[in-house]
Amino acid sequence: MTTNKPTDLVKDWPTFFRNMGVPEEALTGKHAECPLPGCHWKNGFRTAIKNKPGVWVCAGCSNSAYSNPLEFIKRFNDFSTYAEAANFIRNQLGGTAQVSPRPPVHKPDPATEKEAFEREVQKRAWIYDKLAIAVTEGDPVWKYLKRRIPELLEIPKEIRYMPKAQYWDKVDGVMKMLGEYPAMLVRGMDSEDRCVQLHTTFLTPDGFKAPVDNPKKVKTSIGSSSFCYRLSDLREDGVLGLAEGIETSTKCAVRFGHTVWACHSNTVLANFVLPEWVLHRLSKVIIYADNDGWRRRPDGTFWNPGVTKARELAERLRKVKLPSGQRLKVQISYTARIGDFVDV
Numbered sequence: 001m002t003t004n005k006p007t008d009l010v011k012d013w014p015t016f017f018r019n020m021g022v023p024e025e026a027l028t029g030k031h032a033e034c035p036l037p038g039c040h041w042k043n044g045f046r047t048a049i050k051n052k053p054g055v056w057v058c059a060g061c062s063n064s065a066y067s068n069p070l071e072f073i074k075r076f077n078d079f080s081t082y083a084e085a086a087n088f089i090r091n092q093l094g095g096t097a098q099v100s101p102r103p104p105v106h107k108p109d110p111a112t113e114k115e116a117f118e119r120e121v122q123k124r125a126w127i128y129d130k131l132a133i134a135v136t137e138g139d140p141v142w143k144y145l146k147r148r149i150p151e152l153l154e155i156p157k158e159i160r161y162m163p164k165a166q167y168w169d170k171v172d173g174v175m176k177m178l179g180e181y182p183a184m185l186v187r188g189m190d191s192e193d194r195c196v197q198l199h200t201t202f203l204t205p206d207g208f209k210a211p212v213d214n215p216k217k218v219k220t221s222i223g224s225s226s227f228c229y230r231l232s233d234l235r236e237d238g239v240l241g242l243a244e245g246i247e248t249s250t251k252c253a254v255r256f257g258h259t260v261w262a263c264h265s266n267t268v269l270a271n272f273v274l275p276e277w278v279l280h281r282l283s284k285v286i287i288y289a290d291n292d293g294w295r296r297r298p299d300g301t302f303w304n305p306g307v308t309k310a311r312e313l314a315e316r317l318r319k320v321k322l323p324s325g326q327r328l329k330v331q332i333s334y335t336a337r338i339g340d341f342v343d344v
């Protein structure tokens, strides 16, 4: 038999995923903890969806959008290319299946694509500028951050308070507005200083996480795989810390006394690109790696998502040349205990 896609060769996706090592709880068709490295969103993941073979969705790492099985296989096994994921399928099926190359995908006109991108950037910037205000003592964001990081004296200026944020989520497969909550809003900037992402943490008036399935949400991706929450400006010392979460980064900034930017997740962190203007003021980068614990790959080697991705980034940043002609100094800081710096 000849087919264009290796994923067409799989007849029974739950069994395929099970054999790959996906925990049984994640394969029931009901909401479960996301099994993907670096996500583990509680009750945010679903696969084995009726009439959608192999399709999966996660509130954390697929922005609540349906995603395809190849993407899942790639992320679950930490493959760097789809080709590897496709090969994995063929190997799992015994290497007997014949696969012909995929036909070229129709690409939309670049000018139209650029325009749509710009429009989405404007939209995100507008929400951040117009619907959110500075955090002040006693508001829900202030209470939330003081609870997570008691030693915090000054709220980073990029963190804003949105008094009324609409919470949308899927109910029986349809997106619905389920309520309005106070929220913490932070913007994600790409290396060209464009606002490509917004991170919302839905709260209660008392500064706890709102009683919703997914209190932390980001907007549907507009195709930027590298962005960063630049919580505060670079200081005189030129030291730039990088971590995953907003709370972790804020805590590291307080504890270690330099600027720390949040890179959202280990995948986005690994893709981080330094903005050109930063290079002129930079003396050193310190990556604060989350410790996600070590796990086994299908080939028998071990990896730790937070640590592995931090090392990937370090390796790439060490090749960066500063305007002075020197190579950038990059250091990784680890926590011995499983977790991230906000918990230890």
Ligand SMILES: [Zn+2]
Binding pocket: 034, 035, 036, 039, 040, 041, 044, 045, 058, 059, 060, 061, 062
């Ligand atoms: Zn996930």
